Amino acid sequence: MNHNPQSSEGRHDDDAALSEFLASLMDFTPTIPDELVEHYLAKSGFQCPDVRLTRLVAVATQKFVAEVANDALQHCKARQATIPKDKKDKQQKDKRLTLTMEDLSKALREYGVNVRHQEYFADSPSAGMDPATRDE
Amino acid sequence: MSDGAGETGRQLEQPKTQRKLGGDDFAQAIAKVAVGQVCESQGFHAIQQSSLETLSDIAALYIQNIGKTALYHANLAGRTECNVFDIMQGLEDIGSAQGFLGASDIDHCIGSSGIARDIIQFVTESEPISFAYAIPRFPVVKERVRTPSFLQTGEEPPADHIPGWLPTFPDPQTYSSSPTSDKRGTESHVAKLDLEREHNNGEKHLINLQPQMASNMVEKPTLIDTTNVKGKKVAGESNPFLAAPLQFGEKEVASLTPPARLFNDVAAANPVVEDFVEDRSISVLDTFAPAIEAINSSQCDLDEEKSKILSNRRPNVHFKIGIKKNFVGRLVDSGPQNEYDKTTLPWFVMEDEKDDRKRRAEKILRESLENPDELVQL
Structure with missing residues (x-):
């Protein structure tokens, strides 16, 4: 191929960075457990004994979920900012950030997932425990 | 992190435990916890139950999607096991919808793509x-207990063509026929039949109800054929709405059972007789039932032997009427019973014909004498 030496040098650096990253994954414990990732990867037909690759998938999934959650959080905050100030009680209640289907569906739409808020689903809007009882 | 549903969430969990557990419930529960932890790390305080389920489902699908694309790229390269480049390529495929740094460069190295850099950055930051809990390895794969082979048990295979590494045969009594079971089966059958017969004798009054219904059923085809007045009377009896109104002080008496049964016996024994018997007997039944019953009883007194046979025969008579249970019972041990039927049947029919004649005589007599009201109605 017609690569100049510099780019191949850079590629070598990238390869080194990737292998270094993979090695660092041995110490990193993603939130999504290995067993779960292995289970779903096995369901999809993926097979590889290397635990680093499992961790890589776990990290990628965690990143995806975190991005979606972050987007939903931004939607949630933006929605709370537009709530009229006169309802003090409601405002007090909404201080807590709750991930609702409304925000989640908006966030997921950007990632190519179309979910709709269930119109008549009995999911109480005041879902979530009080901050006092929230011990976890 | 709280699951966001509070009390209602706990109530929702209740039927889930009663439901038959699917293969993936455990994994979904773990995915929920993991997703909840990630959401909490992003700054959420609470999460709705439905959104938690949605997001955990999507996370699981995301993992499977990565696995599929990685496998696809590995297979494309002629491998069965995936390596890191397959995964990175798969991640690029999935992430191409959002776009990433360096996606426009066709010739870029997988290891230096924006996806890899993003992930490295994410991990470092x-x-x-x-994960909040310790998870056992799942799914649990049970180890199968294999049947030992001929070699392991040290047995000789029963034939030369069976190699020693094959599993041994089961015990012979599990597949060869056992002689004891047959006898017992028939004995129990006979006992059952006897019990049924006794049962029938005890429940005659219940069975007496049966002929009424049966006669109603038999009447229907004759309704079409007979156009005379008596036929209409029969129709009136079968249909309460067509029946003539009762006189004052008169009580409606259900058609009495012993004659009805006899009539049915005749009908069942030889269906040719059915039509003309019906025209007379049914109409007579209501009016002259007591008298006929008396005649029958006297006849039985006169001929004790016959009456004995008659009483003995009664369960079988009921069989003909068509109680399903008894039909089945008769079919099972049909041998001796059928012979008995053949020998006794002609006598029985004759008896019934006699009865019929008597009934006719009775009818003519009493119609004129006793019940002028009823005659007017007829």
Whole structure:
């Protein structure tokens, strides 16, 4: 191929960075457990004994979920900012950030997932425990 | 992190435990916890139950999607096991919808793509939050207990063509026929039949109800054929709405059972007789039932032997009427019973014909004498 030496040098650096990253994954414990990732990867037909690759998938999934959650959080905050100030009680209640289907569906739409808020689903809007009882 | 549903969430969990557990419930529960932890790390305080389920489902699908694309790229390269480049290529495929740094460069190295850099950045920036619970390895694969082979048990295979590494045969009594079971089966059958017969004798009054219904059923085809007045009377009896109104002080008496049964016996024994018997007997039944019953009883007194046979025969008579249970019972041990039927049948029919004649005589007599009201109605 017609690569100049510099780019191949850079590629070598990238390869080194990737292998270094993979090695660092041995110490990193993603939130999504290995067993779960292995289970779903096995369901999809993926097979590889290397635990680093499992961790890589776990990290990628965690990143995806975190991005979606972050987007939903931004939607949630933006929605709370537009709530009229006169309802003090409601405002007090909404201080807590709750991930609702409304925000989640908006966030997921950007990632190519179309979910709709269930119109008549009995999911109480005041879902979530009080901050006092929230011990976890 | 709270699951966001509070009390209602706990109520929702209740039927889930009663439901038959699917293969993936455990994995979904773990995915929920993991997703909840990630959401909490992003700054959420609570999460709705439905959104938690949605997001955990999507996370699981995301993992499977990565696995599929990685496998696809590995297979494309002629491998069965995936390596890191397959995964990175798969991640690029999935992430191409959002776009990433360096996606426009066709010739870029997988290891230096924006996806890899993003992931490395994510790992270095985020503090590691380990999963809240210790998870056992799943799914649990049970080890199968295999049947030992001929070699393991030390047996000789029963034939030369069976190699020694094959599993041994089961015990012979599991597949060869056992002689004891047959006898017992028939004995129990006979006992059952006897019990049924006794049962029938005890429940005659119940069975007496049967002929009424049966006669109603038999009447229907004759309704079409007979156009005379008596036929209409029969129709009136079968249909309460067509029946003539009762006189004052008169009580409606259900058609009495012993004659009805006799009539049915005749009908069942030889269906040719059915039509003309019906025209007379049914109409007579209501009016002259007591008298006929008396005649029958006297006849039985006169001929004790016959009456004995008659009483003995009664369960079989009921069989003909068509109680399903008894039909089945008769079919099972049909041998001796059928012979008995053949020998006794002609006598029985004759008896019934006699009865019929008597009934006719009775009818003519009493119609004129006793019940002028009823005659007017007829």
